[in-house]
Amino acid sequence: MQHRQSANQHAHVPKAPPSPYVEVTFVFRDVLQKPIEGLSVQVKAGTGAQPAPAWSTGPAADADTPGTPGAASAVDTASAAGAPPVVANSLQMATDKDGYAVTIHNAARDQPIDVLVKNRRGEYVWKATVTPKKDISAFTVTSPEYHLEATTKLTPTEEFEQELNLPTIKSGEVMTVERLVKEFGPYIGWSQKVTEQGKVKKDFPERKKEAVEDKFGKKQTKTTIEHHYKVVDTGKPMTVALNVLGSRLNYPKTTEIQEAKFQAVAAQLKVEVAALKAVAATESSGSGFLSNGLPQIRFERHYFFRATNKSDHWEDRDYSNMTNHFPKYPDLCFPKLGGYSTGKPKNGNGGWLHQDADVMYQYERLVRASQLDFPASIMACSWGAFQVMGFFYYRMGYASPIALANAVMTGVDAQFDLFVAYMTKVSAGALEALQKRNWTNFAKHYNGLGYPAAYPQQMEQYHNDFK
Numbered sequence: 001m002q003h004r005q006s007a008n009q010h011a012h013v014p015k016a017p018p019s020p021y022v023e024v025t026f027v028f029r030d031v032l033q034k035p036i037e038g039l040s041v042q043v044k045a046g047t048g049a050q051p052a053p054a055w056s057t058g059p060a061a062d063a064d065t066p067g068t069p070g071a072a073s074a075v076d077t078a079s080a081a082g083a084p085p086v087v088a089n090s091l092q093m094a095t096d097k098d099g100y101a102v103t104i105h106n107a108a109r110d111q112p113i114d115v116l117v118k119n120r121r122g123e124y125v126w127k128a129t130v131t132p133k134k135d136i137s138a139f140t141v142t143s144p145e146y147h148l149e150a151t152t153k154l155t156p157t158e159e160f161e162q163e164l165n166l167p168t169i170k171s172g173e174v175m176t177v178e179r180l181v182k183e184f185g186p187y188i189g190w191s192q193k194v195t196e197q198g199k200v201k202k203d204f205p206e207r208k209k210e211a212v213e214d215k216f217g218k219k220q221t222k223t224t225i226e227h228h229y230k231v232v233d234t235g236k237p238m239t240v241a242l243n244v245l246g247s248r249l250n251y252p253k254t255t256e257i258q259e260a261k262f263q264a265v266a267a268q269l270k271v272e273v274a275a276l277k278a279v280a281a282t283e284s285s286g287s288g289f290l291s292n293g294l295p296q297i298r299f300e301r302h303y304f305f306r307a308t309n310k311s312d313h314w315e316d317r318d319y320s321n322m323t324n325h326f327p328k329y330p331d332l333c334f335p336k337l338g339g340y341s342t343g344k345p346k347n348g349n350g351g352w353l354h355q356d357a358d359v360m361y362q363y364e365r366l367v368r369a370s371q372l373d374f375p376a377s378i379m380a381c382s383w384g385a386f387q388v389m390g391f392f393y394y395r396m397g398y399a400s401p402i403a404l405a406n407a408v409m410t411g412v413d414a415q416f417d418l419f420v421a422y423m424t425k426v427s428a429g430a431l432e433a434l435q436k437r438n439w440t441n442f443a444k445h446y447n448g449l450g451y452p453a454a455y456p457q458q459m460e461q462y463h464n465d466f467k
Contacts, residue, residue, distance in 0.1 A: 001283065001298075001382045001387040001388070001389060001446060001447045001448075018109065018135070019109070019135070020108060020109055021105075021106040021107065021108060021109060022106075022107055022108075022109045022132045022133075022134065022135050022136065022137060023103065023104070023105050023106075023107070023135065023136045023137070024103070024104045024107045024113065024130075024132045024137050024138075024139065025100075025102070025103045025104075025137070025138040025139070025327055025328075025330055026041070026043060026100075026101040026102055026103075026115065026138075026139055026141065027095075027098070027099045027100050027101065027138065027139075027140050027141070027328065027329075027330060028041070028095050028099045028101060028140070028141050028142075028143070029099055029140050029141075029142050029143070030142070030143045033331070033361070033364065034099075035095075035097065035098050035099030035100075036095060036099050036143060037095055037096060037097045037098075037099065038094060038095060039094065039095040039101075039117055039118075040092070040093075040094055040117065040118035040124075041092070041093055041094065041095060041101045041102075041115070041116070041117055041118075042090065042091065042092045042115075042116040042117075042118070042124045043090070043091050043101070043102065043104070043113055043114065043115055043116075044088070044089060044090035044091070044113070044114050044116070045088065045089040045090070045111070045112070045113065045114070046111070046112025046113050046114045046129050046131075047112065047114075048112060049089075049108065049111040049112055049113075050108060050111055052089060052107075052108045052111065053106065054089065055089050055091060055104045055105075055106060055107065056104070056105045056106045057091065057102055057103060057104055057105065091104075096328075098328040098329065099328075100327075100328035103327060107132055109132060109133065110131060110132075110133055111131065111132075112129050112130070112131050113129065113130050113131070113132070114126060114128075114129050115127050115128040115129070115130065115139075115141055117141075127141055128141050134336070136324075136334075136335060136336065138327075138330030138331075138334060140330065140331065167183045167184050167187070168247075169248065169249055169250070169251075171251065172251045173250075173251055174250060174251060174252065174253070174409055174410055175249055175250035175251075175293070175294070175409050176406050176409065177378065177402055177405035177406055177409065178402065178406075180249070180294075180367075181366070181367050181370040181371075181374070181377075184249065185367040185370070185371075188245060188363050188364055188367050207223060208223065209221055209222065209223050210222050212255070212256055213256060214286070245292055245294075245363065247292065248292055248293050249292050249293050249294050250289075250292070250293030250294050250295075250409060251293055252289055252293060252295075252409065252410060252411040252412065253410055253411040253413075254410075254411035254412045254413045255287075255288070255289050255411065255412055256412060257280065257288075257385065257412050257413070257416060259273075261413060261416060262276055262277065265416060265419075265420055268420065269420065269423060269424070269431060269434070269435070270435055271431075271434050271435050272437070272463070272467075273466070274462075274463050274464075274466035274467045275434050275437060275463055276434075277462065277463075277466040278459045278460075278462035278463040278466060279386060279419075279434070279442075279446075279459070280385045280386060281458075281462040281466075282455065282458050282459050282462060283385065283386050283387040284296045284384070284385045284386070284387055286385070287385065288384045288385030288386075288408075288412040288415045289412065294363065294409075295383055295384050295408045295409060295415070296383070296384060296385065296387065297362050297363065297366065297381045297382065297383055298340060298362055298381060298382045298387060299332075299362050299365040299366050299369065299377075299380055299381050300337065300340075300380055300381070300382065300389070301330070301331060301332055301333060301334045301337070301338070301339050301365075301380070302334060302335060302336055302337045302338075303379060303380040303389060303391050304332055304333050304369055304373075304376055304377065304379070304380035305322070305324060305333050305334055305335050306322070306391070307373070307375070307376035307379040307380055307391060308325045308326065308333060308372075308373050308376045309322045309323065309325075322335065325372075325373075326372050329368070329369075329372070331365065332365055332368060332369045332372065333369075333372070337450060362381075366378075366380075366381060374402075375400065375401045375402065376401075378390045378393075378401035378402060378404065378405045379391045379393065379401050381405075383404070383405065383408045383415065383418065384408050384412070384414075384415030384418060384419075385412055385415045385416070385419075386415060386416070386418065386419035386422075388415075388418045388419055388421075388422045389422075390404050390405065392422060392426050395425055395426050396418065396421035396422055396425055396426060397421055397425065404418070427445050427446065429441070429444075429445035430442055430445035430446040433445055433446075437463065439455075439456035439457075439459040439460050439463075440456045442456075442459065443455040443456050443459070
């Protein structure tokens with residue numbers, strides 16, 4: 001979830017006119033969001049672009065206009081000398097191992113930029129045109145092809161069948177976030193195992209059925225299938241991608257919130273049971289865990305940006321004094337909110353609710369971000385049935401972000417405790433709004449001013465259903 005920003009913080013400060021120059025970053029990814037290294041790229045002023053000074057790249061420096069080193073002085077000098085400004089801005093570069101191409105610090109606002117890539121004939125071919133409008137923008141150019149990272153040969157032919165060396169978790173074992181990112185991380189989402197010759201055969205040795213209640217208290221049968229993988233030599237070349245997220249990765253102690261727990265917390269917070277159920281249903285469809293046993297999460301790049309700045313001032317909307325320590329990863333670290341999902345919305349409110357189909361993207365980003373800053377990656381996620389931000393771990397009484405994540409892994413009861421800690425220690429405004437059943441105010445305090453428009457209506461409808 002997002003959280004409320006301080007609406008009146010800059011109420012008395014006159015709004016400065018926007019700078020004519022903005023900062024623009026270009027990165028390249030394949031359809032699995034894996035970086036593409038070694039592309040020869042050209043970016044140039046697009047058709048219809050107005051005259052502009054020469055683009056400034058490289059490390060950012062102080063300038064009169066934030067994020068546009070030397071831009072203002074370049075224009076003034078050109079005008080004073082009577083020389084026309086540079087018209088044909090064009091840069092060529094190769095993407096690095098992170099898929100990063102370039103950051104332009106003084107691109108003209110609202111002016112088109114063409115992106116081209118060199119093909120095998122040595123020609124630069126147009127791929128995209130972007131028009132930066134915001135002070136800081138990052139554009140990801142996505143290839144239509146898969147770019148597999150490696151090809152490994154099978155073991156000797158006398159070993160006709162072998163087990164893949166994939167990590168596993170024992171039945172009944174609770175996952176820890178350290179083990180998840182370190183041991184299982186290389187197999188999540190963007191990393192792949194590829195065989196040069198053979199195929200992957202899936203076994204389904206165990207189907208587990210259990211009776212569960214949905215968010216309206218109706219009994220349903222839930223079936224869990226645990227996968228095991230083997231490589232079988234077929235004599236034919238074949239490429240295979242593996243992802244462990246389809247397997248069972250966690251066995252939480254509790255997965256469904258019991259009615260007694262709802263009633264106890266409702267009494268503690270002085271709210272209706274139906275109101276608590278409405279929060280869980282709106283935030284996570286009433287389920288704190290995915291079918292593979294991992295907690296529901298949502299990675300929020302702007303919180304990773306703040307966490308890596310070691311800033312506790314979460315209400316501060318002025319990013320001018322904060323540094324983006326990882327500009328090559330705009331999907332992981334960026335001062336503006338967004339980038340929540342890769343696909344089309346899967347529900348009526350723009351993909352706000354979590355679904356198993358989105359788990360690869362969320363956990364893939366958590367794992368990648370953990371390699372940059374492990375504690376900050378946990379702080380950048382909202383966790384569990386009530387989607388509480390890990391950013392506030394210290395205010396909620398947790399010793400560390402890792403301690404918070406490990407608690408959430410254990411069961412939905414611990415996720416409920418996390419929600420209570422947030423409501424009582426962090427957001428008195430959200431608690432008061434829930435007590436008064438003011439759904440709009442709750443949405444503002446709990447999710448911030450950027451909450452989905454349908455959020456209050458959804459909460460009200462869920463509340464009426466649960467009463």
